[in-house]
Amino acid sequence: MPVTESMFLVAETRDQPMHVGGLQLFAPREGQTAEALADEFSERFHAATDIAPMFLKRPATPAQVAGYTAWTEDDDVDFDYHIRHIILPRPGEIKDLLRYVSQNHGALLDRRRPMWEIHIIEGLKDGRVALYSKVHHSVVDGVTALRLLQRSLSTDPADRSGTAFWDMELVRRRRRRHAANKTDRSWLDRVTGAASAVVDTAGQVVGMAPAAARVATAGVFDKDYVAPLQMAPSTILNQSIGSARRFAAQDWPVERLRAVARYQHMTINDVIIAMCAGALRSYLTDQGGLPDESLIAMVPVSLHSEGDSDGNAVTAMSVRMATDLESPAERVAAIKASTAGAKNVIRGLKPLQSLALGAATIWPLAFATVPGFVEYTPRGFNLIISNVPGPETPLYWNGARLDGCYPVSIPMEGLAMNITVTTIGGKAGFGIIGARAQLPSLQRILVHLETALSELEDLPPAS
Amino acid sequence: MPVTESMFLVAETRDQPMHVGGLQLFAPREGQTAEALADEFSERFHAATDIAPMFLKRPATPAQVAGYTAWTEDDDVDFDYHIRHIILPRPGEIKDLLRYVSQNHGALLDRRRPMWEIHIIEGLKDGRVALYSKVHHSVVDGVTALRLLQRSLSTDPADRSGTAFWDMELVRRRRRRHAANKTDRSWLDRVTGAASAVVDTAGQVVGMAPAAARVATAGVFDKDYVAPLQMAPSTILNQSIGSARRFAAQDWPVERLRAVARYQHMTINDVIIAMCAGALRSYLTDQGGLPDESLIAMVPVSLHSEGDSDGNAVTAMSVRMATDLESPAERVAAIKASTAGAKNVIRGLKPLQSLALGAATIWPLAFATVPGFVEYTPRGFNLIISNVPGPETPLYWNGARLDGCYPVSIPMEGLAMNITVTTIGGKAGFGIIGARAQLPSLQRILVHLETALSELEDLPPAS
Numbered sequence: 049m050p051v052t053e054s055m056f057l058v059a060e061t062r063d064q065p066m067h068v069g070g071l072q073l074f075a076p077r078e079g080q081t082a083e084a085l086a087d088e089f090s091e092r093f094h095a096a097t098d099i100a101p102m103f104l105k106r107p108a109t110p111a112q113v114a115g116y117t118a119w120t121e122d123d124d125v126d127f128d129y130h131i132r133h134i135i136l137p138r139p140g141e142i143k144d145l146l147r148y149v150s151q152n153h154g155a156l157l158d159r160r161r162p163m164w165e166i167h168i169i170e171g172l173k174d175g176r177v178a179l180y181s182k183v184h185h186s187v188v189d190g191v192t193a194l195r196l197l198q199r200s201l202s203t204d205p206a207d208r209s210g211t212a213f214w215d216m217e218l219v220r221r222r223r224r225r226h227a228a229n230k231t232d233r234s235w236l237d238r239v240t241g242a243a244s245a246v247v248d249t250a251g252q253v254v255g256m257a258p259a260a261a262r263v264a265t266a267g268v269f270d271k272d273y274v275a276p277l278q279m280a281p282s283t284i285l286n287q288s289i290g291s292a293r294r295f296a297a298q299d300w301p302v303e304r305l306r307a308v309a310r311y312q313h314m315t316i317n318d319v320i321i322a323m324c325a326g327a328l329r330s331y332l333t334d335q336g337g338l339p340d341e342s343l344i345a346m347v348p349v350s351l352h353s354e355g356d357s358d359g360n361a362v363t364a365m366s367v368r369m370a371t372d373l374e375s376p377a378e379r380v381a382a383i384k385a386s387t388a389g390a391k392n393v394i395r396g397l398k399p400l401q402s403l404a405l406g407a408a409t410i411w412p413l414a415f416a417t418v419p420g421f422v423e424y425t426p427r428g429f430n431l432i433i434s435n436v437p438g439p440e441t442p443l444y445w446n447g448a449r450l451d452g453c454y455p456v457s458i459p460m461e462g463l464a465m466n467i468t469v470t471t472i473g474g475k476a477g478f479g480i481i482g483a484r485a486q487l488p489s490l491q492r493i494l495v496h497l498e499t500a501l502s503e504l505e506d507l508p509p510a511s
Numbered sequence: 512m513p514v515t516e517s518m519f520l521v522a523e524t525r526d527q528p529m530h531v532g533g534l535q536l537f538a539p540r541e542g543q544t545a546e547a548l549a550d551e552f553s554e555r556f557h558a559a560t561d562i563a564p565m566f567l568k569r570p571a572t573p574a575q576v577a578g579y580t581a582w583t584e585d586d587d588v589d590f591d592y593h594i595r596h597i598i599l600p601r602p603g604e605i606k607d608l609l610r611y612v613s614q615n616h617g618a619l620l621d622r623r624r625p626m627w628e629i630h631i632i633e634g635l636k637d638g639r640v641a642l643y644s645k646v647h648h649s650v651v652d653g654v655t656a657l658r659l660l661q662r663s664l665s666t667d668p669a670d671r672s673g674t675a676f677w678d679m680e681l682v683r684r685r686r687r688r689h690a691a692n693k694t695d696r697s698w699l700d701r702v703t704g705a706a707s708a709v710v711d712t713a714g715q716v717v718g719m720a721p722a723a724a725r726v727a728t729a730g731v732f733d734k735d736y737v738a739p740l741q742m743a744p745s746t747i748l749n750q751s752i753g754s755a756r757r758f759a760a761q762d763w764p765v766e767r768l769r770a771v772a773r774y775q776h777m778t779i780n781d782v783i784i785a786m787c788a789g790a791l792r793s794y795l796t797d798q799g800g801l802p803d804e805s806l807i808a809m810v811p812v813s814l815h816s817e818g819d820s821d822g823n824a825v826t827a828m829s830v831r832m833a834t835d836l837e838s839p840a841e842r843v844a845a846i847k848a849s850t851a852g853a854k855n856v857i858r859g860l861k862p863l864q865s866l867a868l869g870a871a872t873i874w875p876l877a878f879a880t881v882p883g884f885v886e887y888t889p890r891g892f893n894l895i896i897s898n899v900p901g902p903e904t905p906l907y908w909n910g911a912r913l914d915g916c917y918p919v920s921i922p923m924e925g926l927a928m929n930i931t932v933t934t935i936g937g938k939a940g941f942g943i944i945g946a947r948a949q950l951p952s953l954q955r956i957l958v959h960l961e962t963a964l965s966e967l968e969d970l971p972p973a974s
Contacts, residue, residue: 062525062619086600128610129755129947135598135634137549147591155618156525160753160948171598290623292592484592485623 063291065156066186067163069456071149071297071479072179073172077205077447085177085448086133086170088210092446093131093166096212097124102187103214106162125162136171143491145172146295149180153293153456153481163187166212176451181213185458201443201450210446280430281339283332285465289483294490296482297454299475302440304501311509314384317435319504320469320476321345322383324433325369326376326500327493334492343369344429347387365390366429376503380510431465432457438472454479465490526754528619529649530626532919534612534760534942535642536635540668540910548640548911549596549633551673555909556594556629559675560587565650566677569625588625599634606954608635609758612643616756616919616944626650629675639914644676648921664906664913673909743893744802746795748928752946757953759945760917762938763964765903771964774972777847780898782967783932783939784808785846787896788832789839789963790956797955806832809892810850828853829892839966843973894928895920901935917942928953 060066076085101121108120136144148169157163163184170177199218200211211217280286305319314322324345332338345367367390370382436455443450454477455468464483469476478497482490523529539548564584571583599607611632620626626647633640662685663676674680743749768782777785787808795801808830830853833845899918906913917940918931927946932939941960945953 063623083601090600126947129614132614133600134611135600137553137596137598137631137633138546148597151592151595154621156754158617158753158755158948160526161755168600170600290621291619292621292624484589485621 060156062156063289064458064460065154065291066458067153067157067182067184068458069149069153069180069182071145071295071452071454071456072181072450073176073452074179074445074448075176075451077444077449080448082170082172082175082177086168088446089168089177089179090131090133092210093168093212094127096215096217098216099125099214100216100219103162103164105187107159107186122162129158129161130165131168132165133168134170136169138171138173140171140173142172142174142297145169145178146297146491149456150293150295150484152180153182153295154291154484156291157182157184164214177448180456182456198438198443201445203441203443205442205444205447205449207444208446210444210448279341280344280428281341283339283343283430284335284337284486285343285430286462287464287483287486288461289459289464290485292484293459294482294484294487295456296480296491296494297452297478298494298497299452299477300497300501302471302474302476304505305476308501308504308507312380312384312504312507313510314380315387316437316471317347318380318383318387320435321347321367321369321387321433322376322380322504323497323500324467325371325379325383326503327496328369328431329371330496330499331489331493332371334489338371341372342382343371343431345369345431345433346429348432348434367433376500377507380504380507431463431467434466434468436468436470438470440474442473449473451475453477457481459483523619525619526752527921527923528617528754529921530616530620530645530647531921532612532616532643532645534608534758534915534917534919535644535913536639536915537642537908537911538639538914540907540912543911545633545635545638545640549631551909552631552640552642553594553596555673556631556675557590559678559680561679562588562677563679563682566625566627568650570622570649585625592621592624593628594631595628596631597633599632601634601636603634603636605635605637605760608632608641609760609954612919613756613758613947615643616645616758617754617947619754620645620647627677640911643919645919661901661906664908666904666906668905668907668910668912670907671909673907673911742804743807743891744804746802746806746893747798747800747949748806748893749925750927750946750949751924752922752927753948755947756922757945757947757950758919759943759954759957760915760941761957761960762915762940763960765934765937765939767964767968768939771967771970775843775847775967775970776973777843778850779900779934780810781843781846781850783898784810784830784832784850784896785839785843785967786960786963787930788834788842788846789966790959791832791894792834793959793962794952794956795834797952801834804835805845806834806894807892808832808894808896811895811897830896839963840970843967843970894926894930897929897931899931899933901933903937905936912936914938916940920944922946 074085076082104121104123104125105119106122108118134148136148148167152167157165164187165182167180167182168177169180172178199222200213200215202210302316305316305323308314308319308322309316312319325343328343329338347365347367365387368382368386370379370386373379373382434455434457438453450473452475453470453472455470456479457466457468459466459481464486466481468479468481470479471477478494480490480493484490537548539545567584567586567588568582569585571581597611599611611630615630620628627650628645630643630645631640632643635641662681663674663678665673765779768779768786771777771782771785772779775782788806791806792801810828810830828850831845831849833842833849836842836845897918897920901916913936915938916933916935918933919942920929920931922929922944927949929944931942931944933942934940941957943953943956947953
């Protein structure tokens with residue numbers, strides 16, 4: 049087992065589970081009830097017994113004390129354990145769904161079996177059906193699991209070959225396509241290629257943590273290297289955490305973000321950071337803990353370039369969020385300056401140097417599992433904000449349209465909140481996961497995000 | 512924090528969660544829907560914000576590495592986290608309910624908050640509503656939590672004062688009754704007193720484990736002491752376990768067990784052991800692992816005597832289950848001899864000596880958290896079987912009749928299965944909890960229990 053996988057097992061504690069999640073909402077096809085769609089998911093999933101090897105593997109030595117030296121593969125998977133099906137209680141509002149995800153995201157995965165679960169969730173009064181999936185970060189080798197997830201969807205609403213993301217058939221379908229036309233990339237790779245690389249970023253950068261000190265040392269002696277280390281202020285986002293989680297999620301039309309980006313001469317990514325900055329400023333003020341200095345966000349960035357088949361060249365930039373500034377206009381200017389500066393540094397670096405830059409930015413994570421450590425050490429940033437752009441085209445599972453997609457990421461010791469945004473089919477889905485006891489009223493962030501976006505829309509166009 | 516509480520925190524690992532559970536089924540009152548009853552539970556529970564201190568406390572130092580030296584109390588409880596409400600998917604059979612309990616019983620409780628949860632479960636096609644509760648063993652000080660649970664029920668079907676088991680009002684009601692009539696015990700204490708003492712047994716005896724070696728040493732040098740140590744055979748029940756669970760539960764009419772007891776001149780407790788012996792013999796044969804020698808069960812026994820207000824005088828007896836004998840008649844004779852012999856030993860001992868006996872019987876538990884230990888060490892018994900007799904009178908919550916009550920106990924390293932039986936309102940509810948990966952097809956035990964009981968019923972009366 050490579051260290052890039054085992055470190056997620058080593059770093060895991062009962063307060064810091066190392067699984068990532070995804071929450072997806074599907075609208076039943078014309079004439080189909082939510083009940084029928086949920087049963088269809090359940091039947092197809094239970095029928096997908098030819099399982100891709102990555103969803104069969106588990107650590108050979110599950111006890112925490114043992115070294116993680118090898119994976120082993122189970123012969124089959126106990127679907128009664130891995131596939132869960134529940135109905136939400138009335139009234140079946142989105143907040144009931146988010147409560148369910150909150151309650152379940154804190155529970156550790158069993159290491160004695162393949163480390164993933166999928167929950168089929170009915171009972172939403174809007175008639176949609178949700179899938180909540182949970183996969184251990186050591187199991188998904190970079191982008192592969194997310195690619196499989198997307199491969200289980202189709203751009204064709206008439207396609208009825210929908211199956212589970214672990215189905216070997218998906219792997220075979222892809223191989224057939226590649227064999228048929230070696231030079232042409234499949235429609236899905238064309239559509240999702242860039243997105244996948246950025247998805248990968250979030251995983252890889254977090255993944256770098258334990259190796260960070262080593263890489264950082266290399267960076268410091270390289271004269272081309274520009275050290276990004278700055279001190280982030282102390283906030284409630286940077287506490288020691290418990291295992292209980294609180295999850296908030298909401299959509300905004302990408303078109304609203306794009307309009308702001310156009311008028312303010314900034315990127316969609318900058319708009320997302322500006323929304324988060326406004327929202328976090330309000331949230332921390334509510335909680336009586338807005339620091340005098342600006343929050344610092346760590347933002348994963350893809351180094352993927354056109355025609356580059358390797359999606360793993362990634363780094364992170366350290367962005368001053370300007371939460372110390374009351375004026376939205378001044379915040380926008382400061383964020384633009386901060387991300388532009390950071391990007392210029394990255395553009396001037398070779399891939400390996402960029403990786404070292406990212407590693408140095410996140411080096412305090414290397415010590416995150418030492419209890420109490422986070423309370424007393426300086427830190428380079430306050431939270432991780434990831435933006436995972438996906439395809440604009442609508443996607444379908446057996447004719448049911450994917451109508452919302454929200455990442456459920458990993459809070460860590462000293463990093464009690466994580467914001468991950470995915471844009472898919474014209475919607476920007478914000479997934480905000482936090483340590484429950486440490487971050488009260490987390491769902492207020494959603495209201496503050498809307499307020500922050502409205503303020504950005506009200507700004508006069510940039511000259 | 513006394514060691515009798517902290518040891519449950521110290522002994523806990525991700526593979527060996529130390530919480531106990533209870534599954535209760537309620538039949539809605541005349542004219543009430545399951546939906547209305549579930550909502551009534553939810554409303555009353557959410558309204559019970561005056562919380563008894565034990566349901567507010569949590570370890571002051573939650574990290575596993577720290578010593579557990581103190582409890583601290585939270586000011587309030589985040590009901591959105593502790594109270595969960597779900598609906599089972601169709602068809603809503605009992606097996607769907609058991610699957611839900613199985614999936615949830617393996618998840619650790621968060622130590623950063625009061626360590627309990629309650630799940631309100633709808634969707635059973637038989638129209639009943641289930642409550643599944645989970646409380647950490649370090650939090651329930653012996654019998655108190657179970658007494659509170661029973662105190663939230665009434666013998667009067669017209670009583671509409673039903674509330675949550677954590678409601679301080681229950682404590683106050685009881686104090687008022689005691690103040691009004693100091694010499695007369697309340698109806699509930701009269702009804703449940705003896706039962707509670709035996710309930711306590713299970714907790715206390717398991718609880719003794721880490722101190723066992725010490726007590727056992729004292730016992731060995733006491734010349735009145737009769738050492739019960741015997742070697743139990745090696746079986747699949749005695750493996751190192753994972754965190755995933757499998758729960759099976761079913762009722763039998765107490766009258767059937769009582770008839771067998773009467774005809775065979777044995778106790779109800781002996782009948783339960785004989786049923787388990789027959790069922791385990793069949794189960795282990797199915798699994799290809801029936802040992803040549805008999806399984807040994809550890810059976811908690813109450814030393815509670817009339818007029819004794821202290822419910823904590825408990826011990827355990829080691830019972831030869833005679834699983835090596837094919838003939839049900841021979842098994843019954845061997846079990847009767849084994850329990851009669853064990854009881855004679857206990858009767859001749861003073862309470863402290865009995866405690867030492869119980870401790871010696873279970874001493875290998877003291878080492879159960881050392882990884883791999885269980886695979887290589889001799890053991891004194893194969894599983895714990897507890898019988899918790901409750902009141903014969905029907906009990907109600909706001910007019911909804913308690914229609915089934917199944918304990919969900921704790922599998923441990925080397926003790927992959929636990930059987931706990933509770934008799935209440937004329938039904939004997941068997942709760943069988945096992946480590947999921949280690950005990951496949953656990954639910955087959957239910958069929959085997961019925962077969963075993965039928966075989967006992969077919970025996971000629973004892974002379």
